[in-house]
Every structure is written in structure tokens, then in C-alpha cells.
Amino acid sequence: MRNSLHQLICLTSIIAGGILGCAPSISPKSSPLRTAESADQSNSDGPVVSQPKVAPAKVTLVEMDFAQFQDFLKSKHGKIVVVDMWATWCPPCVKGFPNLVALRKKYSENDIACVSLSLDHQGIDPLIEVAKSVREFLEKQQAEFDNILATEESDEILKKFGTASIPVVDVYGRDGKLVQRFDDSSGKHFDYQEVDQLVHKLLTLP
Amino acid sequence: MNRFLCLLSLVGLFAFSSSVRSEEVKSGPQVGEDVGAFTVEKCAGNEDDGVATGEKLCYRCKLGNRPVVAVFARNPNENLSALMTELDEVVAKNESKKMASFVNLLGKDAETLKEKAGWLVKKSGAKHVAVVVPEEHANGPADYNLNSKVDVTVLVYNRGKVVANYALAASDLKKDVIAKIKTSAEEMLN
Numbered sequence: 001m002r003n004s005l006h007q008l009i010c011l012t013s014i015i016a017g018g019i020l021g022c023a024p025s026i027s028p029k030s031s032p033l034r035t036a037e038s039a040d041q042s043n044s045d046g047p048v049v050s051q052p053k054v055a056p057a058k059v060t061l062v063e064m065d066f067a068q069f070q071d072f073l074k075s076k077h078g079k080i081v082v083v084d085m086w087a088t089w090c091p092p093c094v095k096g097f098p099n100l101v102a103l104r105k106k107y108s109e110n111d112i113a114c115v116s117l118s119l120d121h122q123g124i125d126p127l128i129e130v131a132k133s134v135r136e137f138l139e140k141q142q143a144e145f146d147n148i149l150a151t152e153e154s155d156e157i158l159k160k161f162g163t164a165s166i167p168v169v170d171v172y173g174r175d176g177k178l179v180q181r182f183d184d185s186s187g188k189h190f191d192y193q194e195v196d197q198l199v200h201k202l203l204t205l206p
Numbered sequence: 207m208n209r210f211l212c213l214l215s216l217v218g219l220f221a222f223s224s225s226v227r228s229e230e231v232k233s234g235p236q237v238g239e240d241v242g243a244f245t246v247e248k249c250a251g252n253e254d255d256g257v258a259t260g261e262k263l264c265y266r267c268k269l270g271n272r273p274v275v276a277v278f279a280r281n282p283n284e285n286l287s288a289l290m291t292e293l294d295e296v297v298a299k300n301e302s303k304k305m306a307s308f309v310n311l312l313g314k315d316a317e318t319l320k321e322k323a324g325w326l327v328k329k330s331g332a333k334h335v336a337v338v339v340p341e342e343h344a345n346g347p348a349d350y351n352l353n354s355k356v357d358v359t360v361l362v363y364n365r366g367k368v369v370a371n372y373a374l375a376a377s378d379l380k381k382d383v384i385a386k387i388k389t390s391a392e393e394m395l396n
Contacts, residue, residue: 089270089366091243122270124304154270155256164248164257165268184245187262187341 059138061118061131061147066160069117069148074176080112080202081172082195085161087120087154088137092189093167097141099192100169103199104145111203114145119154119166127151169195173202233353233373234278234346234361241276241363243267244347246310246338249323255306255336265308265338271365273300275307275391278346278359282311282322285379286358287329292384294332296391301334303395308336312352316343360387364394 064072073081084100086093097116104114116138120130131149138147150157158164169182169190180198182190235241243266248257257263265276275293279286286309293307309326311319316339323337346352352359358379362370370390374383 087267087270090264090267091240091366092264092267120270122272122304124271155268158268159256164261165263165265167267184264185262187245187247189245 058144059135059142059147061135061138061149063127063131063149063151065151066157069150072115072146072148073172076113076115076172077176078174079110080174080199081115081170081176082112082199083115083117083170083172085117085119085157085163085166085168085170087118087166088133089120090166092184094137096167096192097137097143099195100145101141101143103192103196106196107199107203112199116143116145116147117157118147118149119157121150121153122155123153171195171198171202231353231356231373233356233359234350234371235368236371237368239368241266241361241366241368242347242349244350245341246308247316247320247341248336248338249311249320250327250337251309251323251332252334252336254334257336262341265336266366269306272304272306273364273391273394274305274362275387276361276363277307277309278312278350278352278361279309280312280357281376282319282326283376284329285376287326288381289358289360289379289384289387290326290330290332290335290337292388293391294330294335296388297334300392300395305391305395307334308338310338310340310346312340312343312346314344319343362387362390362394369394 073083082100082103084093084097086097088094100114100116103112118134120134121127127149134147134149152160154166158166161168161170163181163183163185165184167183167190169192171179171182173179179202182195184190243264245262245264247262248259250259255268257268275297277286277289277293290309297305297307311323311326313319319339323339326337327335340346342348345354346359353373356373357376358372358374360370360372360374361368362372370387370393372383372387372390
């Protein structure tokens with residue numbers, strides 16, 4: 001009888017423990033408030049309060065062909081211009097892109113213009129879809145500078161720029177002339193520090 | 207009973223050896239995996255791709271999201287030439303769908319490989335396939351993990367992801383296998 005009673009107590013404890021263990025835990029630190037974002041995904045009835053958000057990046061994306069891009073470059077005369085040719089499908093370009101964002105933050109906009117030129121368009125997907133994926137990437141990167149999407153297919157643009165493949169970074173002087181091209185044609189991947197050093201050097205020139 | 211046991215043992219042995227064999231022939235990124243970037247020197251072939259002979263570049267970066275058949279081969283021979291001829295045909299046929307192909311020659315001596323590139327293009331008559339020598343030519347790009355015991359690795363990839371992978375001995379590269387590779391190449395367009 002004593003044994004049976006003991007077994008019954010144990011069984012009850014196990015069941016009770018199981019039920020408690022499966023119930024949602026209530027932490028004294030947990031807030032009953034939901035963010036606007038999470039409210040859409042939850043069935044909770046708590047009041048909805050917007051959490052302070054990081055200001056959205058002022059990201060723009062303009063479509064241009066090669067000739068229009070040349071005119072655009074002319075409009076930047078007087079500044080040092082850094083053009084990063086890239087694409088979302090180019091692994092080293094994606095890896096290196098934050099360096100352009102860092103460069104933009106490091107120097108005054110009055111002195112240098114950072115420009116991204118996307119060569120994503122390959123004639124596979126409609127340009128509107130390409131623009132969408134490029135914009136998504138740029139927003140994630142907070143690329144708050146001139147972002148251009150080439151409307152000609154990447155191979156055509158590469159030929160016009162006289163290069164075989166991205167990643168490519170061109171640095172133009174204040175006179176609008178190309179000072180140096182950084183690419184992988186030497187067989188080694190270039191380092192963005194070299195771009196930074198050149199920009200710094202050009203800024204110190206009279 | 208003894209016969210049954212013998213038969214069972216043979217079946218077991220066959221299954222075991224097959225599984226070991228299939229493990230051994232794995233080479234390069236597998237189906238569903240991403241294809242990484244690497245630098246090569248163009249040595250011969252495809253005269254219309256905007257890349258001059260002797261130029262160094264990342265073909266993976268140049269071709270981007272396009273459907274690609276990339277070959278890594280250690281022994282450029284007649285079988286490889288036959289594969290190139292067939293790839294040339296399938297690339298030309300699917301030009302409007304932006305299909306591309308390039309053959310990477312692997313080996314210790316880069317100069318020898320460059321010489322063989324010319325021979326391969328001449329022998330195959332290919333006009334749309336580039337032959338290149340990777341910077342890491344001894345065993346291919348490190349992050350590709352190409353099997354050093356495999357003569358020919360064929361990666362069929364679209365939007366930077368592998369859709370078919372062939373790890374072959376040089377002698378395996380026969381008509382039926384080449385036909386399978388061609389089929390994989392065309393299937394990735396669907």
C-alpha cells in the first residue's frame with residue numbers, strides 16, 4: 001500500500017513537472033509589449049508599441065547606359081571620384097562593398113564622390129527584377145551615395161571600360177582623368193587599403 | 207543454405223565496395239553548393255568573350271548568374287577534346303540563354319598547361335569554350351576541394367549554385383558520359 005502510494009506520488013510529480021515544463025516560461029524580465037514588426041507574426045493580444053528604429057538609409061539607384069554614365073562622371077569634375085564596379089553575383093565584389101561605404105564615411109563629400117556601378121544586368125532577368133535585388137543589397141549596406149545600375153549587359157559594359165571582369169575600382173582625379181584602376185589582372189586580388197591610400201594621396205595634392 | 211549465405215555475402219560486399227567507390231569519386235562543390243571565385247589566366251579558345259589571351263581574371267565573377275559548365279582536367283587528352291567539342295555545340299545552341307563554358311587545366315607546370323591549352327582548342331575545334339589555367343593550378347582553387355585522384359571534374363552550375371557534378375577518371379569520359387553532361391547542361395536551363 002505504501003509502495004502504491006509512493007508510485008502514485010512519483011507519477012503525479014512527473015506529469016505535473018511535464019506540464020509545467022511544456023508551458024511557456026514567464027521571465028520577470030520579459031516585456032508584455034510587442035514591436036510593430038513582431039505583432040504581425042504573433043497572435044498575442046498585448047498592446048502594440050513601435051520600438052525606436054534606425055533611420056532608413058537614403059539609398060538611391062539610377063539606371064544609366066555607358067554614355068550617360070560618362071556624362072555623370074563629367075558632372076563630378078572637381079572631386080576625386082571612386083567608382084566601384086560590382087554585382088550581387090560576384091562574391092569578391094560583395095565582400096569588398098563595405099569598403100566603399102567606409103571610404104564614403106571617412107572623407108568629406110565635398111572632396112570625394114563614391115559611386116557604385118552595378119553590372120548585375122546580364123540579359124537573363126528583366127531589368128526591373130535586377131534593380132530590385134540590387135536595391136535590397138544597397139539598402140542592407142546603407143550605401144548612401146550615387147548608386148548606378150548599368151542598363152547594358154555586363155559584358156558590353158566591361159568591353160567599353162576595357163576590362164575583362166569585375167571587381168574593378170577606378171579612381172579619377174579632380175580633373176576627371178583616370179588616375180588608377182584596381183582589378184585582379186595582376187593575378188592577385190587588390191586590397192581596398194590601396195584605394196584608400198591613393199585617395200589620401202590625391203587629397204593632399206594642391 | 208550455404209549457397210544463400212555466399213550470395214548474401216557477395217551482395218553485401220558489392221554494396222560496400224560501391225559505397226566506398228562513390229565516396230572516393232567526390233570532387234569539387236556538390237549539388238546545391240555555391241561556386242567560389244578564383245583567378246585564372248586565359249590561354250586559348252573563345253575569342254568573342256572580351257578576354258584576351260594571357261589576361262588574368264575571375265571567370266566565375268565575369269559569368270555571374272549565367273548557366274555555366276566548368277571543367278577541371280588534369281590530363282588534356284582526346285577524350286577531353288571530345289567533351290569540349292560537344293560543350294562548344296551546346297553553348298552555341300544556347301547562346302540566347304547566355305550559357306557559357308570554360309575548361310581549367312590542372313598540373314604542376316603552368317607553362318606546359320598553357321601549351322596544352324592551344325592543342326586542346328585546335329583538336330576540339332571549339333570556338334565558344336575558353337581554356338584557362340588557374341592561379342592555383344596544381345590542384346585547382348583550394349576552396350573547391352577537388353579530389354587529387356580524379357582526372358576530370360565537371361561542374362554544371364546556374365546562378366552560382368551547382369546543379370550537377372561529375373567526378374571522372376580520364377577513361378570514363380566516353381560518349382555516354384559526355385551525353386549525360388550535355389543533358390545536365392540543357393536541363394539547367396529549364
